[in-house]
Amino acid sequence: MPKSQNVCPKEAFKPSKIKFKDIPVNQYKSDIKAEIKAHGKDGLKKMLYDMMIIREFETMLNSIKVQGSYQGMEYNHPGPAHLSIGQEAAAVGQAAALGVEDFIFGSHRSHGEILAKTFSAINQLNDDELNNIMTSFMDGNILNVVKDGDSKDVKDLAENFILYGTLAEIFARQNGINKGLGGSMHAFFIPFGSMPNNALVGGSADISVGSALYKRINKKPGIVIGNIGDASMGCGPVWEGLMFAAMDQYRTLWNNDLGGSPPVMINVFNNHYGMGGQTQGETMGYDMLARIGAGVNPEQMHAERVNGYNPLAVADATNRKKEILLSGKGPVFMDTVTYRISGHSPSDASSYRTKEEIEAWEKADCIASYKKYLIDNDIITDAEIEDMQTKVIGKITTAMKLAIDEDISKYSDPKLIADLMFSNQKVEKFDNREPEVLLPMEENPRVKQLKRKERFGFDAKGKAISKNKVYQYRDAIFEAMMHRFYTDPTMIAYGEENRDWGGAFACYRGLTESIPYHRLFNSPISEGAIVGTAVGYALSGGRAVVELMYCDFMGRAGDEIFNQMSKWQSMSAGILKMPLTLRVSVGNKYGAQHSQDWSAMVAHIPGLKVYYPATPYDAKGMLNAALAGTDPVVFFESQKTYDFSEQFEKGGVPEGYYEIEEGQPIVRKEGSDITILTLGPVLYSGMQAAEELAQKGLSAEVIDLRFVNPLNYDIIVESVKKTGKVILVSDACERGSALHNIANNITTLAFDYLDAPPVVIGAKNEISPAAEMEKDYFPQVSWIIDAIHERILPIEGHQVSHNYTRGELSRLYRAGI
């Protein structure tokens, strides 16, 4: 809590009542004159047209999935197709109220939203803008396919461009809007404001909040809508996103110029079902979904339920909410009631609902009723509608014809993916404006203090310098952060207790004095949303550094790390960058839920870079590298080393800027008899083990891995060729340790040179005990020597303290420990 705001017992204990305002439910009243005024007659017709486009697009996919053909063209689509027949009015009404610069994120069921938003944008952009976008997008590949058709004008061409590009994406073609690497559930087209759609239920909620943060902090125009399903209200990350979006600080502590709360609307396309679970009446208890807004903040998130079967009602509501958002009074929560006539997917037998129910909704069909409304009000004629239908079928047919033609639309080349897993770029800053800071860097109190510190751990006589006088690992983190804060105006950092506290481990102490609130702030205890919003921020174009206070909390951010942060660069075919550094502090002394090194979990996930510096020199150089890159980095720091001085680089930690080359392990001590590979703080145990081995006549080479991925094996293999023996050590539990992977790769790369199989040791496959007993849990120097003696090179005269015999290992494996 900032000191500027007082927490007062008198206030806290004062009797009063929480009063709720009414939440409007379906309050829209039709007024054709007003609608004509708002949209124009063409605009009203255009909405019908867009709805018909979506209906036909989805009908085409349904027909392919169910009958294997559409309009006489046979095709087999093995992938997903979550169709939105019945929900067209909701998507189109929303898009009708949005500008090109407004963003929408969506779900697995978002074909309709993509088409609605892009068609709306096409309608708003002029021909030059459209031509520019189409010719520059993917070198004009998509345009080249559609441009020779019979488009009557640029807008018509742009529609065909999107229809073809989206369908090619669904069909995994190179010409897809994401080169076929995203597919049905992930497709998007940023130039028209259609942002990534997400196959994880509720996945877009916190990401859209992060994207809105990006708009707010970088003063970008427009609002952001996270479209999610009603069933996703059961997802933790959705709630976390709401908490994050509704923080008080945007309006109480952030600079007023920024404009208040992030302009984000969480909009629920409430079609009453998850897959088969009925939300209202079975799997939830909210009665009406809009009620949820009332629990979040005093504005009740401006919650409202609207009739999603009437595009005009949705457009009206969206319009009103957009104003609120632009004035900084968000977030907004919308309950857009709709119904999907189609099954969840083509395999859905609708066993969870009655025929009568479906028929009732078909009777109320949004397209039929909107047609009737336009005809009744003399906006359109039957003949016009018929022409429209012919045109729509023609367009969809053409798009399909082109998309399934293997000469025109080649399947995506899986070989492309390898080069898209990482963007591997260096970007000094993502915007050229002056970074907003509160002080010149030299005046920062911690910067001044660090000037007085010794930057190498030992004095000229080799004596260790006292903790108070020496530059520490945590100072290295601070310096790297400062550098990038003062360089890249888009860079923001947040997490739990990141601001005044300075991060739980004082790495950020002193940043508060230099960095304004909106660039460095405390987040709610929402690990999922901490990472998820950072994903949204980064993919929108800014640099984010977020922190997990303990590695053990990573599970709380599982989806955001494993599926979001890691996947979007490649799923977008390189359109998106992910300049996101996730600092993860690895604990100890705090027992079983605060002491785990989970580097293996992220090592396993394609698309993540994994750094683990063990020294101040590396902490600064590696964080500098992470903060200059464009890829998602999981940056581990051990709490064991935060107060460590630099003990290897004789010149100390440089004051200036430098980067450690990514993926390069480093030889900490040369030796000829055995290689000890360490990851993280066990480097120091490894060094001690080397000393003890020297007393036993063995010369150990110690290599600090520093990186888990990417990892250059050259130095390691060279060492193993020399010594023939290698032991790998980290604080992670032995089973599934990332080091097993590395050990296996060493075996592959240097088998003929090995004198024994590489040996991996780690913490026991048990809970970490209390601090007092940790010596029996984390690998100790003696364990390293015992394992060498028992498994690699029996050492004359060595007495073991830890059992690494095969018999014991087999027993442990068998027992699952």
Added chain:
Amino acid sequence: MATEVLMPRQGQSVESCIILEWRVKEGDKVNEGDAICEVETDKATFEVEATATGTILGIFYPDGEDVEVLKVIAAIGEEGENIDDLRPADNDSSAEQEDTSATDVVETAQADTSITAPTIQAKTDGIGASPRAKTLANAKGISLNAISGTGPEGRVIERDVQNALVSGAPLTPAAQALMANGNLNAPAVGSGLAGRVLASDLSTASPSDAQISVPTLADIDVPVKGVRKLIAERMKASLSQTAQLTLNASADARQILAYRKECKNSAEALALSGITINDIVMYATVQTLKRYPELNAHFLGDTIRQFGAINLGFAVDTPKGLLVPNIKNAQAMSLKELSMAAKSLATSAIDGSIEPDALSGGTFTITNLGSMGIESFTPVLNAPEVAILGVCTITPRPVMNGSDVEFVPHMGLSLTFDHAAADGAPAGRFLKDVVDSLAHFNLTLAG
């Protein structure tokens, strides 16, 4: 002086036998040749005979004990004799444990006996060799089979090969010291006495190692025991108790080379492709030996026993050392049969499964060093056999052809015979006949 009774070696692969039952007890009187106990290997049960007439003075292992072969299991002598000298070391609890360290090498420098910590023991049931040890052994041209491992569970690891390099090869101590110290390669045969590798024979493995200082390394004493002891005794006995001398000759090898080639390329169904030059020499020798019974004999002091059958011994280099199995009734075999018999005996000698019978009863021996490029040597008699034929390498030799000199491949042959049993003339004739039978192998094959 009491007489020892050894646990016999029942075949070369047998390392120990279990004593099933003693038929005598201490104090019993026995005659030489009496069965005194029954022992068993994993393949067979047999009896151990008294080696002297007298009183059983000591029985050193009880029933059921697994005893290494060639260990003293009992002593026979006159009552009251002291047999402490015969008592095996592991039989006396007060005596020091026998050294079983990796290479049987005792470094005299390592006098420190105060170490109580566990020592690394080489285990015989090793689990193979590490890839690195294999690579090193290959590069240095030494066999892993002879090396005991000191890695985990007895795995042969790099240091074992390095130790073997230092202690095993016929290197002079100075050369050993250099090898241990530097990045050097030793030739297979050195320029020292009996091919010992001298320091000057070592070549630098990489030019960068220019500086070689001669370090001082402890002298080493290798105890003579086990198989080594047996071989040593046999060889010395052979040389001291016989009047052996060696004749050298060489045979035109064109026909046998051509014949070998023909066999090699023959149709698979004929099963002749495995016939080797050595098989051919053995066959020619057997055919010739039929006419020289005085050389197919044992010299037994009072008698010379000339054998009706030819049991042809041939030397095989095995992981356990030199073994000489013999092919029984070789005189009755075709070349093909002889070849197959030789192959199967050699295989079982190498893998250790050979029957003890195949190792005794030989009447004449052939030993082949041709593959090592040996041009002539003096084979040592496998006494009491009276002759042994050494087969040497094939080298081109100048032969007058009219006025031209032609180089013709010739195989060297070195025949050692016991002058006590046979005279030079028949031995020389025999050798000449062998030479002829090889030179005209086509005719030899005709029978």
